[in-house]
Amino acid sequence: MTGSSTAGSSATGAIVAEELRRTFGEVVAVDNISLTVPRGSVLGLLGVNGAGKTTVVRMLATVLKPDSGRAMVHGFDVLTQAQDVRRSIGLAGQNAAVDENLTGRENLELVGRLSHLGRSTSRDRADQLLDQFGLVDAGNRPVRTYSGGMRRRLDLGAALVSRPPVLFLDEPTTGLDPASRLDLWGVIESLVADGTTVLLTTQYLEEADRLADNIVVIDKGLIAAEGTAKQLKARLGDTVIEFEFASPTVAKSAAKTLGGTVAAGTIVRLVMTAGPATLRDAMNQLSAANIAVSHVALREPTLDDVFLTLTGTGATS
Amino acid sequence: MRWAVRDTLAMVWRNLTVIRRVPQLLVFSLVQPLIFVFMFRYVFGGAIQVPGGRYVDYLMPGVFVQTVAFGAINTAVGLAEDQNKGLLERLQSLPMSRSAVLGGRVLADTVRNVLIVLLMLAVGFLVGFRTHTSVLQVAAGVFVMVLFGLALCWIFALIGLLVPNGEAAQAAAFPLLAPLVFASSAFVDPRTMPGPLRWWAERQPVSITAKAVRSLMLGGSEYPSAYVWGAIAWSLAIIAVMAPLAVRRYRRS
Incomplete structure (x- = not known):
């Protein structure tokens, strides 16, 4: 890779990670993750709490340095060209990272100034984003008066201040009510329609299903499966049968007989x-x-099944 | 370099906005020093003997230094909360200067300390404290203690980055500050203390800074100007050690 100040070729993908690894003391948060997100597409990073999703995002967003492996974002190396990466990305983390004591407008202007947009551009951009996210009336109120949904919208707005071509969204809808979730999905879809590349993490299969072109399922810091939502579901079958037995010992031998997975x-x-x-x-x-058998039930596949089937401890089919 | 200054100023502005929005916070941070002023000036004061002058003149410089020392907790709480709420993560993903987050925090808390010291100076005059030197020397006294406050802010910047949230920062701060502030010459003459405690109380930076402020505000042979240089040396030494440690911790992630 050259150290040029322009983005690399579009053929390589907007986000390319190779064998990323990061530990915290004894804990291996991310073991070995490689992924590619083509320009203008959405990658859904799916996993339970502690799977390593956030650590992957933080490494790609230059907040955290990987122990080993490398990654390019918008053609820039996250280790050696971190400032160039930062000029190309927006990050909305798990909790709304906005200042309670500033107004919505001030929060956006601060991000603009710290992104070196200049004072008047920052102000104009803040106006546009307040308008886009339906916060014009609340714009001059301190954020501590905002509802959870308003904070999330403001946080997403803050991630968009510099019009970044690459956007990282870490569980953007966790904790939101259904209506706010639909709103946010709409916003993300319109950004993608305008050509933004998005990497989003989620615990919800439904969310990945709706937004993501490709899904990477991660578990214990490793990739458990990847593909389109359709491909992943095909691997799961349409429905899951749950058999309940008298004791865990019986359940274990039944799992062996059936080639199923012991859950709970x-x-x-x-x-x-x-x-x-x-x-x-x-x-x-x-x-x-x-x-x-003491009980039988039929269930549609859920994210649990993805993990139990693709990475489960029992004998898998 | 130009961006480093602009980014730092933007962060100072952001950190000071809380004082404009919630001015009660500034008033609350005066409550503790006010209690100490009333307790030592009026409750214990009559029973305390100090060399070479009135007790209220001895006491107030000690209270000033105590106030800036406790003011530094704000740095730890502010940074720990920013980290806890994910704000540091957002800032680390922006193309801003890497030094502006800590620099902006410490400078804002220093501005806050100046405001608080000036208010406490006014309180001092109300309870009978009188300076015996020139205005310039009194200003130099303010400078010496604010510089000491700045040094402590760097210690607390590191603490703020090491703890998970504001409450933990608060809890970590007191055991560190108590032996500095109370086992000192801030409120009483250490010559009345038992051996090892006296040894510590006469040498540690809070005592030296309190003596430096007395030297600059009261003058007289009891407090030679050597204390001023001693206090400045202590502050610069603390900054020289703690600022790089805090910055390294901030960048380490």
């Missing part, structure tokens, strides 16, 4: 890969093995 002690999950026949075959196998 006495429950065994089986992906319905062959439609209703899966259920019939399973019941036959269990009665052949003389294992009594």
Whole structure:
């Protein structure tokens, strides 16, 4: 890579991470993550709490240095060209990173000034964003009077002040009410329509499903699966069968018999890969093995199933 | 370099806005020193003997130094809260100067300390404190203690970056400040203290700074000007050690 001040070629992707790793003392937060986000697309980083999503985002946004591995954002190296990366990105973290004592307008202007946009450009940009996020009336009030949804909108606005071509959104809708969530999804979709590249983390399959072109599932700092929402769901089958047994010991031997996964002690999950026949075959196998089932339920696949099926501790099919 | 100055000023402005928005906070930070003034001036004061002059003149420079010392807690609380609320993360993702976050915090708290010291000076005059030197020397006294406050702010900047939130910062601050502020010559003459405590109380920076302020505001042979240089040396030494440590901690992530 050259040290030029312009972005690298568009063929390489707006975000390219290679074998990123980061530990905190004994804890391996990110073990080995490589990913590519093509320009103008949305990547959903899916995982439970502690999977390493936030650490990945923080390394790509130059907030945290990786222990090893490398990453390019908008053509710039996050380690050696950090300031160039920072000029190209916007970051909205998990908690609304806005100053309670400043007004909404002042928060946006401060980010503008610290992004070196100049005073008058910062002011104009603050006006535009307050308008775009429906905060014009609240613009001159201190943020501590804002509702949770308003803070999130302001926080997303702050991430957009410098019109960054690459946007990192760390669980942008966690804790929002359903209406605010839909609002925010709309905003993100319109940004992508304008050509912004987005990497967003989420715990919600539904959110990744709606917004992301590609999904990377991470678990314990490693990539567990990747693909489009459609591809991931295809791997899960349409429906999951939950068998409940009398004890964890029975559940364990039943899981072995069925080729399913033990979830929550006495429950065994089986992906319905062959439609209703899966259920019939399973019941036959269990009665052949003389294992009594205490309860059976059918469920649509959830994020839990992604983890249990793709990374689960039990025998997977 | 130009951006470093502009970014730092933007951060100073941001950190001082809280004083404009919630001026009660400034008043609250006066409550503790006011209690000390009333306690030592009127409750214990009559029973305390100090060399070479009136007790109120001895006491007030001690209270001033105590006030700037406790004012430095603000630095730790402010940074810890910014970190806790994710604001530091946002700032670290901006193309701003890397030194502006800590610099802006410490400078804003220094401005705040100047305001508080001036208010306490006024309180001092109300309870009978009188300076015996020129206005310039009194101003130099203010400078010496604010410089000491700035040095402590760097210690507390490091603490603020090491703790998870504002309450933890507050909790970490008191055990550190108590032996500095109370085992000192701020309120009583250390010559009345037992051996090892006296040894400590006569040499540590709060005592030296209190004596320097007495030298500049009261004059007289009891407080030679050597204390002034001693106080400045202490402050500069603390800054020289603590500022790089705090900056390194900020950049380490």
